[in-house]
Amino acid sequence: MATQLPRKDVVIIGLGWTGSILAHELTDEGLDVVAIERGPWRDAATDYPPNFDQDELRYRIRHELFLRPDQTTFTFRNKMSQTALPIRSWGAFMPPNGVGGGGVHWNAETWRFLPSDFVLRTHLTERYGASFLPEDMTIQDWGVTYDELEPHYDRFEYLCGTCGTAGNLGGKIQNGGNPFEGPRSRPYPNPAQKQGFGHMLWAKAAAELGYKPFPQPSGNMSQPYVNPLGVRMGPCTYCGYCEWFGCGNYSKASPQTTILPVLIRKSNFSFRDNSEVTRINVDASGKRATGVTFVDTSGNEWEQPADLVILAAYSMFNVQLLLLSKIGQPYDPVANTGVIGRNFTHQTMSSVNGFFDKTKFNFNPFVASGAIGMCIDEFNGDNFDHGPLGFVGGGYLGQVQTNGRPIETSPVPKGTPKWGAKWKQAVADYYLSNIKSGSIHGSMYSYRDVYLDLDPTYTDRFGRPLMRMTIDFHENELKAAAYMTDKYAEIVKAMGANIVEKSPRKGPYDVTTYQTTHLNGGAIMGADPKTSALNRYLQSWDVPNLFVMGASAFPQNAGYNPTGTVAALAYWSAKAIREQYLKSPGPLVNA
Amino acid sequence: MTIHRRQLLASAACIVLTAVASKAVVAQHALPWHPNAGAPPTPVRPGPWLHFTADEAKAVEAIADRIIPPDPQTPGGKDAGCAVYLDRQLAGPYGRAEGDYNKGPFRDGLKGQGPQTADGPAKQYRAWLAALDKHCVEQQGGKHFADLSDTEKDALLGGLESGEVKLTGVDGKEFFEHIVKDVQTGFFADPIYGGNRDMVAWKMIGFPGTRYNYLDWIDRHNERFPLPPVSLEGRAAWTPKAG
Numbered sequence: 102m103a104t105q106l107p108r109k110d111v112v113i114i115g116l117g118w119t120g121s122i123l124a125h126e127l128t129d130e131g132l133d134v135v136a137i138e139r140g141p142w143r144d145a146a147t148d149y150p151p152n153f154d155q156d157e158l159r160y161r162i163r164h165e166l167f168l169r170p171d172q173t174t175f176t177f178r179n180k181m182s183q184t185a186l187p188i189r190s191w192g193a194f195m196p197p198n199g200v201g202g203g204g205v206h207w208n209a210e211t212w213r214f215l216p217s218d219f220v221l222r223t224h225l226t227e228r229y230g231a232s233f234l235p236e237d238m239t240i241q242d243w244g245v246t247y248d249e250l251e252p253h254y255d256r257f258e259y260l261c262g263t264c265g266t267a268g269n270l271g272g273k274i275q276n277g278g279n280p281f282e283g284p285r286s287r288p289y290p291n292p293a294q295k296q297g298f299g300h301m302l303w304a305k306a307a308a309e310l311g312y313k314p315f316p317q318p319s320g321n322m323s324q325p326y327v328n329p330l331g332v333r334m335g336p337c338t339y340c341g342y343c344e345w346f347g348c349g350n351y352s353k354a355s356p357q358t359t360i361l362p363v364l365i366r367k368s369n370f371s372f373r374d375n376s377e378v379t380r381i382n383v384d385a386s387g388k389r390a391t392g393v394t395f396v397d398t399s400g401n402e403w404e405q406p407a408d409l410v411i412l413a414a415y416s417m418f419n420v421q422l423l424l425l426s427k428i429g430q431p432y433d434p435v436a437n438t439g440v441i442g443r444n445f446t447h448q449t450m451s452s453v454n455g456f457f458d459k460t461k462f463n464f465n466p467f468v469a470s471g472a473i474g475m476c477i478d479e480f481n482g483d484n485f486d487h488g489p490l491g492f493v494g495g496g497y498l499g500q501v502q503t504n505g506r507p508i509e510t511s512p513v514p515k516g517t518p519k520w521g522a523k524w525k526q527a528v529a530d531y532y533l534s535n536i537k538s539g540s541i542h543g544s545m546y547s548y549r550d551v552y553l554d555l556d557p558t559y560t561d562r563f564g565r566p567l568m569r570m571t572i573d574f575h576e577n578e579l580k581a582a583a584y585m586t587d588k589y590a591e592i593v594k595a596m597g598a599n600i601v602e603k604s605p606r607k608g609p610y611d612v613t614t615y616q617t618t619h620l621n622g623g624a625i626m627g628a629d630p631k632t633s634a635l636n637r638y639l640q641s642w643d644v645p646n647l648f649v650m651g652a653s654a655f656p657q658n659a660g661y662n663p664t665g666t667v668a669a670l671a672y673w674s675a676k677a678i679r680e681q682y683l684k685s686p687g688p689l690v691n692a
Numbered sequence: 693m694t695i696h697r698r699q700l701l702a703s704a705a706c707i708v709l710t711a712v713a714s715k716a717v718v719a720q721h722a723l724p725w726h727p728n729a730g731a732p733p734t735p736v737r738p739g740p741w742l743h744f745t746a747d748e749a750k751a752v753e754a755i756a757d758r759i760i761p762p763d764p765q766t767p768g769g770k771d772a773g774c775a776v777y778l779d780r781q782l783a784g785p786y787g788r789a790e791g792d793y794n795k796g797p798f799r800d801g802l803k804g805q806g807p808q809t810a811d812g813p814a815k816q817y818r819a820w821l822a823a824l825d826k827h828c829v830e831q832q833g834g835k836h837f838a839d840l841s842d843t844e845k846d847a848l849l850g851g852l853e854s855g856e857v858k859l860t861g862v863d864g865k866e867f868f869e870h871i872v873k874d875v876q877t878g879f880f881a882d883p884i885y886g887g888n889r890d891m892v893a894w895k896m897i898g899f900p901g902t903r904y905n906y907l908d909w910i911d912r913h914n915e916r917f918p919l920p921p922v923s924l925e926g927r928a929a930w931t932p933k934a935g
Contacts, residue, residue, distance in 0.1 A: 532897035611804025
């Protein structure tokens with residue numbers, strides 16, 4: 102029997118980036134806000150201080166800061182005809198857990214999507230004709246445009262102190278930046294980070310081949326920074342322990358280093374950690390959320406009533422909670438009806454390794470930051486003519502090597518034995534003179550048979566069905582991956598590598614080797630309630646006092662890291678709540 | 693507001709009384725803070741085997757020395773402590789597959805669906821090493837793995853790797869893949885976990901270890917970093933000798 106808590110104006114499910122942003126915005130509006138977070142409170146001093154943060158085994162290999170699969174996991178299959186089995190330990194992606202969410206252990210690669218990404222179907226159809234797209238590809242326009250999101254991207258970048266070189270200021274192309282990006286209203290708040298030898302050698306080779314390399318936009322500070330909320334961050338020390346790790350230097354943008362110190366001082370905000378929301382409660386009409394039910398670490402059940410519910414968990418958990426709460430019509434891929442679980446996507450990552458003459462090249466791979474690196478955008482989105490190529494989509498290409506941590510980063514050329522004296526010698530020979538993890542950050546577009554639903558067999562610790570992923574790569578994505586990998590390999594060859602090894606992403610999709618944690622869709626935004634779960638303000642079409650944040654709103658994935666766009670959408674939604682919804686609670690878009 | 697806060701505090705107190713491990717707390721006005729609350733890793737200390745039997749340990753040390761053979765510059769897997777590392781890992785959360793999803797039904801799936809076993813690594817290693825010993829005793833004239841010549845050891849390990857050598861009741865190839873991965877992980881992990889003794893692996897490749905600030909080296913392109921490695925326990929040169 103759930104114990105009833107006093108009513109709040111707003112309950113937020115999950116206190117990561119979007120939960121923190123919404124809490125800050127809505128408390129500014131004078132609302133009484135409580136956030137409920139499944140995982141523990143985390144901070145640098147206690148969880149990842151620099152006297153033991155640099156521990157590859159603990160944080161990377163044994164996943165210290167992540168959700169444990171025994172708390173909850175997913176089941177997975179490639180095709181509808183197969184039986185999905187549970188992911189028993191993490192591989193292809195690593196779901197976050199705890200206050201700060203993925204913002205604690207991300208690399209802080211802070212990208213904007215291209216203007217054409219937001220009107221993808223319209224754009225591609227106009228340029229290539231509708232028949233150019235594969236028949237079962239279900240890409241959609243977002244219902245929001247780049248121009249509408251620009252102020253919100255800007256706001257997030259200034260919150261984070263993002264370091265970079267603008268490529269397009271108000272329509273004027275800038276030297277040294279990304280010439281393909283949408284117009285920016287002002288420069289980045291901080292100059293780009295410094296780059297290592299490998300990053301710069303790659304950029305030089307790319308420039309010689311006629312490309313326009315630029316520094317990756319980084320949330321690791323290039324200099325001390327005080328953000329608009331008055332929170333101070335220190336300069337990044339290029340320690341090489343960023344992704345999978347928290348930052349012991351307060352140098353990486355995270356909710357802890359940008360918002361929470363200010364948010365917690367507000368008398369109208371509180372949060373509960375180690376408390377998992379098990380459902381969103383709706384009234385008898387099914388059209389109004391009344392609050393949430395959650396369970397704490399003692400197994401006690403609580404009910405938190407609220408006038409407004411913000412669902413701000415990790416993308417797939419947003420979808421799961423909607424399905425478990427019976428909000429919105431579940432997607433049926435056979436009948437092609439329903440929306441919850443529809444247009445689920447991940448990423449199509451490929452890579453190229455280069456091995457160099459050790460007497461001439463010393464890359465010191467351990468000197469790096471999470472979002473360091475040089476990139477080109479010639480092969481992203483629709484920045485190049487797909488007509489003769491027979492596929493759509495793309496990604497940024499970057500030499501973005503983030504570390505030289507040796508358990509994971511001690512590559513040897515193909516053909517070297519995997520053990521024994523020859524392996525040992527090759528590791529010693531190439532550790533300092535190889536380029537690993539060239540990032541080919543391929544998009545993944547949506548398809549009718551790639552989706553999320555509730556698993557019929559496997560359950561979590563509360564007995565609730567796990568989320569079932571049905572996902573495989575389609576020919577379009579594999580073609581794009583092969584094409585971009587070839588382009589990347591040409592650059593590595595031009596750097597002077599003796600051995601260039603291409604690893605284009607191949608099918609079938611598998612959950613054992615890491616790609617990214619950029620899983621998207623399943624509760625997408627759009628203009629039509631028949632094909633989207635949320636309207637353009639991230640408001641549920643079915644339950645107007647429920648807003649759903651996160652990458653679950655992406656109708657398909659672009660060739661970038663998602664956090665910049667996730668945060669811009671959160672600010673965009675918060676603005677609509679503040680300026681429109683609160684004045685007249687109800688649907689912001691009439692279907 | 694006052695009422696809200698009092699009720700929240702009351703519910704927090706309730707949780708504190710009943711919870712055992714990480715407790716759910718309500719944070720308001722200040723971020724949670726406890727002095728000296730960090731949890732540094734517990735250093736592995738030399739001493740008796742915690743997971744392996746003496747015979748198992750002999751075999752694992754011999755295998756570790758073939759996966760990473762000693763050479764004049766760098767010790768092999770055995771002297772680097774890789775068997776000690778694996779022993780302590782198997783005796784801890786890794787051995788028990790703690791945190792993994794362990795609900796049934798257990799079914800064999802596609803390779804891309806990941807391992808689907810109910811046994812954690814501790815149990816698996818027990819079965820794998822018993823099967824290896826049985827194979828050696830039966831096929832190699834009563835000898836145990838550690839008693840074989842280096843050439844014989846390599847031939848057997850190579851056979852497990854390729855699948856040509858079969859072990860009874862277990863998947864020899866799976867065993868080989870696991871032990872290569874675990875031994876190499878122990879070789880490169882921080883010495884605090886028992887392997888990579890005296891940072892031998894880091895010295896071999898030129899990795900400076902747990903240093904946390906390269907601001908003075910980010911601009912020194914193509915120049916070798918000059919300082920020796922440091923581990924989570926520092927360096928021998930920093931530690932005063934007893935007496």
